[in-house]
Amino acid sequence: MNDTGETAVRLGRISYLNVLPIYYPIESGNVRGPLSVVSAPPAELNLLARAGKLDVSACSSFEYASAADDYFLVPDLAIGSRGHVRSVLLLSRLPVAKLDGKSVRVSYQTHTSVALLKLFLQQRVGVDVTYTTGDVTRALASGERPDAFLAIGDEAMRLSAHPDYPHRWDLGSVWLDWTALPFIFGVWIARRAAAAENPGPVREACRALVEAKDWSKARPELVAELAAAQGGFTVPDMRTYFEGLVYDFGEREKDGLSVFFEKLEGARIIPKAPKLQFLEM
Amino acid sequence: MNDTGETAVRLGRISYLNVLPIYYPIESGNVRGPLSVVSAPPAELNLLARAGKLDVSACSSFEYASAADDYFLVPDLAIGSRGHVRSVLLLSRLPVAKLDGKSVRVSYQTHTSVALLKLFLQQRVGVDVTYTTGDVTRALASGERPDAFLAIGDEAMRLSAHPDYPHRWDLGSVWLDWTALPFIFGVWIARRAAAAENPGPVREACRALVEAKDWSKARPELVAELAAAQGGFTVPDMRTYFEGLVYDFGEREKDGLSVFFEKLEGARIIPKAPKLQFLEM
Incomplete structure (x- = not known):
């Protein structure tokens, strides 16, 4: 409960441009829900969620795969790309087959892209x-x-x-x-424990996130302008950037995520591909 | 001149499904122009064009690169893809880096894809x-x-x-x-000699080709149905197939073709990247 007697859902956010279309409508008051926003770097959000200090949060696909038993997926909402994403690149001095036996530098900031x-x-x-x-x-x-790196x-x-x-x-x-x-x-993700303890507000918060997605989808020019202003990029660059991203979590996106998890299991990067379990809305 | 005193432009066609949207409207009489259609396999069309027995023809990008001095490009019309084309595949038993030192089987039917x-x-x-x-x-x-092949x-x-x-x-x-x-x-392509000898009808024929493109673009369902009936595929398969193709020859398509020619020159597959020279309409 917060001071006014309402149960606020603690919502995790990362400070990346790609989530602006989901958080801006909430933080600007254009979309309302029982939410208090907690900003943190991605790795810290994961720790906060696992420690029960967040109820609903953005998280990487890899984090979900690592702790799927603790979480439900929020329906109808994800960050993905259909083709060029522009912001996840292998950059190499050499043709890719010539990297055999070489080392590749990766950032500690991302598990999913690595x-x-x-x-x-x-x-x-x-x-x-x-x-x-x-x-x-x-x-x-x-x-x-370095011979090659992930940026x-x-x-x-x-x-x-x-x-x-x-x-x-x-x-x-x-x-x-x-x-x-x-x-x-x-x-x-919504923590299963939070969804059990506080079912109404957690669902309402998740509905607000989906509503925020739709709000931004109807205003692509505004989103490009806001992102350009925050990130120091041009508006046309940001327009192109967001056009390459998809925020829906439809059947093809579910297939894409499941295939990723199966390949991770096949490569023994994770012990077992988790099922996609969604919060019942 | 033909029997009725009109100057017919000899138009080359290949019997691939991907050119159906351009030839069907002409062959069905929905789009009219001073054209007589000559069907032949791609390699033979090239020989016929080089021998002056065709005036305007579909041809592969590689053929244009090989004999650009003889040809003008027809404006506003090409066959390309933006991403998955589905019908030009490297199929391999091995991950691609493991093909080093191996042999790859290719069809004699295509120079561009090879x-x-x-x-x-x-x-x-x-x-x-x-x-x-x-x-x-x-x-x-x-x-x-074979370890791998091009299909x-x-x-x-x-x-x-x-x-x-x-x-x-x-x-x-x-x-x-x-x-x-x-x-x-x-x-x-339009043969330069034909365009000089017979300028009016050659231009009219080229305009008919572009008109045919527009006719088909307005009727995607009909095109998918016709192609399915001819090729033994399902209508949804053909719909997806044509959605992946582009028949326009705009700025990005020109850039794509120029970059291809530059890379061919860089790899010494052709002696020199030709300029894109278009028929003036």
């Missing part, structure tokens, strides 16, 4: 590489030249035209090419 | 393979199991789910992933 990259290089391309973790922008600035988010957009890394693989496109399905990078 | 495959394996993946030519369907039927057209659609070839690369998607541009498999 898992997707591992699947791609191991199963689709068929090369063995080792992975090292570190800040790529800092490494490049200090004159290091995500703003860093991907900044480094995508780096002249030393002409071999660029967009992992959203890689996935579509491989499976003919969308790739789901992130989902929203 | 050139695209060579670019992909050599420059994007970085493997050295040898190419052998032969009929894949016959080879598979006789128990041969196009109906054969690609039939063989795409072959259990011995789980590694499937759609070359339309491969190209989009690589360049973020459409891939142009075919164009229509």
Whole structure:
């Protein structure tokens, strides 16, 4: 309960541009729900959710796979791409087969994209590489030249035209090419315990998230302008960026996520592919 | 001149389903122009055009690159894909990096797709393979199991789910992933000599081709039904197939074709990338 006697649902958010279309309508008051927003980096959101300090949250697909027994998926809402996603890139000095035996630098910020990259290089391309973790922008600035690296988010957009890394693989496109399905990078989860303790407000909060998605979908120009203002990009860049993303969680998106989990199990990156279990609305 | 005193333009056609949207409206009389249609296999069309026995024809992008000085491109009309094309596939028993040192079977029917495959394996993946030519369907039927093969057209659609070839690369998607541009498999050309000798009718014929494109674009369901009836596929399959193709020749398609020609020159598959020179309409 909060001060006014209402039960506020603690909603986790990350500060990435790609979730702006879901959080902006709520934070601006355009969409209302029994929500209090908690901002944190992705890894911390996971810890907060696992510790029971969040009720509903954005989380990476990999996090759901790692702790699916604790969570329900929020229906009708995800972050995915159908093809080029622009912000999840393998950048390489060499053609991809020549990476065999080399090392690839990955960010510690993302589990889902690293898992997707591992699947791609191991199963689709068929090369063995080792992975090292570190800040790529800092490494490049200090004159290091790793053979290849994974860049995500703003860093991907900044480094995508780096002249030393002409071999660029967009992992959203890689996935579509491989499976003919969308790739789901992130989902929203409701803690099962929270849904049991506080069923009405949790459902109402989840409905507000879906309503926020629809609100933004009807206002693509505004979303591009807000994101450009926050992220230091141009409006046309942001328009293109959001056009490549999908926030719906329909049948093809569910298939895409299930196939990802099956491949992770097949590559022994996770012990067992979880089922997609949705909150009953 | 033909019997009635009109100057008929000799129009070359291939019997592939993908050109149905351009030829059906003309052959059914729904779009009229000073045209007589000559059907032949693609390689023969090239010979007929080079011998001056065709005036306007469909031809592969590679054929245009090989003899650009003899031809103008017909404006506003091409066959391309933005992503999955479904009918131009590399099918492999092995992950693509493991093809290094192996041989890949290609059909003698296509120069453009083979050139695209060579670019992909050599420059994007970085493997050295040898190419052998032969009929894949016959080879598979006789128990041969090449490591990998290129399948196009109906054969690609039939063989795409072959259990011995789980590694499937759609070359339309491969190209989009690589360049973020459409891939142009075919164009229509007007012989420069014909355009000089017979300028009015050649232009009128080219306008009829573009009109035929627009006629079909307005009738996607009819096109899917006609193609299904001719090719032995289902209507939904054909709907999906045509949705993946693009018949316009706009700025992005021109960029896609120019980049293809530059890469062919870079890989020394052709001596020099030709400019795109269009018939003035």
